[in-house]
Amino acid sequence: MRSLPLVPKAWKPLLCLAISLGLTAFLLPNDYFFVLFNIMALNALVVLGLNLLIGCAGQISLGHGAFFGLGAYSSAIVTTQLHWPLWAGLAVALAVTALFGIALAVPTLRLEGHYLVMATLGFNIIVSIGLNQMEPLTGGPSGLAAIPGMHLGPWALDTDRRFFFFAWSVFLAVFAGVLNLEDSRIGRALKAIHDKELTARTLGVPTPRYKVQVFTLSAMLAGLAGFSYAHYMTFISPSTFDIFYSVQVITMVVVGGLGSLWGGLAGTVILTSLRELLHAMEDFQVLVYGLLLTLSLVFFPQGLLPAALNAFWRAGHRTPSRSMSGPSSPKDDARSIYGSGFRALSPSTRKPDSSKAKNIGETPVLRVANLSVQFGGLQALAHVSFSVHSGEIVAVIGPNGAGKTTLLNAVSGLVRFTEGHVAVRDVDVSRRPAHEVARTGVGRTFQAVQIFEHLTVLENLMVGMHHFGRSRFLQAMAHTLKERREEKELRRRAMELLEETPLAALAHEPAATLSLFQQKLLEMLRALAMEPAVLLLDEPVGGCSPNESRALMDWIATHQRVGMGMVLVEHDMNIVMAYATRVVVLHHGRVLAEGAPLAIQKDPRVIEAYLGRGRRGAGQP
Ligand SMILES: Nc1ncnc2c1ncn2[C@@H]1O[C@H](COP(=O)(O)OP(=O)(O)OP(=O)(O)O)[C@@H](O)[C@H]1O
DSSP, X not given: OTTSTTOOTTHHHHHHHHHHHHHHHHHOOSHHHHHHHHHHHXXXXXXXXXXXXXIITOOOOSOHHHHHHHHHHHHHHHHHTSOOOHXXXXXXXXXXXXXXXXXXXXXXXXXXXXXHHHHXXXXXXXXXXXXXXXXXXXOGGGOBOOOOOOEETTEEOOSXXXXXXXXXXXXXXXXXXXXXXXXXXXXXXXXXXXXXXXHHHHTTOOHHHHHHHHHHHHHHHHHHHHHHHHHHHSOBOGGGGSHHHHHHHHHHHHHHOTTOHHHHHHHHHHHHHHHHHTTTXXXXXXXXXXHHHHHHHHHOTTOHHHXXXXXXXXXXXXXXXXXXXXXXXXXXXXXXXXXXXXXXXXXXXXXXXTTOSTTOOSSEEEEEEEEEEXXXXXXXXXXXXXXXXXXXXXXXXOSTTSSHHHHHHHHTXXXXXXXXXXXXXXXXXXXXXXXHHHHHHEEEOOSSOOOOTTSBHHHHHHHHTGGGOOOOHHHHHHTOHHXXXXXXXXXXXXXXXXXXXXXXXXXXXXXXXXXXXXXXHHHHHHHHHTOOSEEEEESTTTTOOHHHHHHHHHHHHGGGGGTOEEEEEOSOHHHHXXXXXXXXXXXXXXXXXXXXXXXXXXXXXXXXXXXXXXXXXXXXO
């Protein structure tokens, strides 16, 4: 089965779902239940898109009622008023929702959380007003009637039972595509964006493009549902597509569990049925949905269903799995923490300047020229210039607030600089977005470790390899042969890298369960997975014990030999002296001194900057 193209990854549960739906069709007693299940299928399509948007990419929309309406109305208008064929109605519905999706996504791209909710809510209200006001086109509040019924070529889907098979087949096909997408290179990138967007950008993930694409895809799924609804009901009016519909579908996502595609389906089944139960009490529906939404968000932010399932699971498994926790005590022996190749060096084995400068390349891999960064009235960096050659570890040191992290942020494209240039392997990356800088060859770690906690260890690494992949949204959804080969290759390379470290045994564990040491190691490995020309390490051993620090530094220093340059921001002078080939000292955003570690250690200007006037010669920096 694995070698066949276009077979969904989750084909077993999908097959079970298809069989259950087939059996359901024979068990449903009358047309009333078929109508209920048909509406459920269309809601499930909208929820699927919304879940992809909210759960995977972390963008919230209260405008999906509008996309549902735009899909329904655009097809209804062209098929009733222009007498276009049904397939043209579908094409128009998808095109219109895609265009509106892009038009809404691009300007709201920078918005997050409440602001994005407000923008999409505003969009829903505008569309509702438009549908009511544009009477000649939409029929106004009385709606559009006599819409052509759904048919597949010569087969008219003119009974509720026939439409049942159509609607659920469409849902199953799209569901398979979205499940494939979730478990692909793009899906991992979307989850990484949801988890830590800035970090994802520094790993080469084109976040703006993906956010627009996922928003558009989500809008198109609502448009597809709207198209099906219009030609199933053959009558539509604006009240179906108002803000209450958007609230309903959001509640279905939240109840089922944000980001859980199967949970979203369960939420749809439960809440569509609930709406039917509350049919007689129309005024209470808004109240019930609002209460469910609020209660879920406040008490069960991961979703009502996942919370119930977790409670059920915990009742059956009272003892937590040992493998899910990091090393439990300092008594865990070094091998269990570091694994082979991770034995700490004793301090005496690594001396300042010993055998460090053997493999330094001729041409710089990173050139920083005259770099200045201004934060309002604060000059954080002023005319900083230095370069890094392959095989070099250039330490950047300086007192707190000297501008070290700002320098790394400016080089990696996270901070705009007012003046200067940055070149990576002779490619000018000045003022390019962070993901492009990363793709040119800049990998980095952060002062406060930034792993994607909701991904596994292996998936974290695979996000680091994102820019090696070529597959796009549609290829990932269709799970094409090319995409499968690419995914297999990425997985193989990531496993190979992991096997270099003790993390291999934890490949499929959630990254959040790792100890700090393991997280630091994973973050470095993920940056290495990018195969960067230059690796920026921001206090890579901060928070680690001396043994852990040396183990990490010894391991990372082995990569010094493979033609990569490193910039090491570090406060621990023992580490700097032991591993740096050159040291750049920053003070008040300016380069105070630059040279070999031993020379820097004795430089009176450096001693003064670190220890202050009057204590010159009192000790080392
Ligand atoms: N985003 C920002 N907005 C405004 N000021 C900032 C910003 N980032 C840093 N700064 C300021 O710029 C200066 C340099 O900060 P930076 O974090 O680069 O120093 P650092 O040398 O890395 O310090 P530390 O060793 O404590 O990490 C500080 O005065 C800091 O307050």
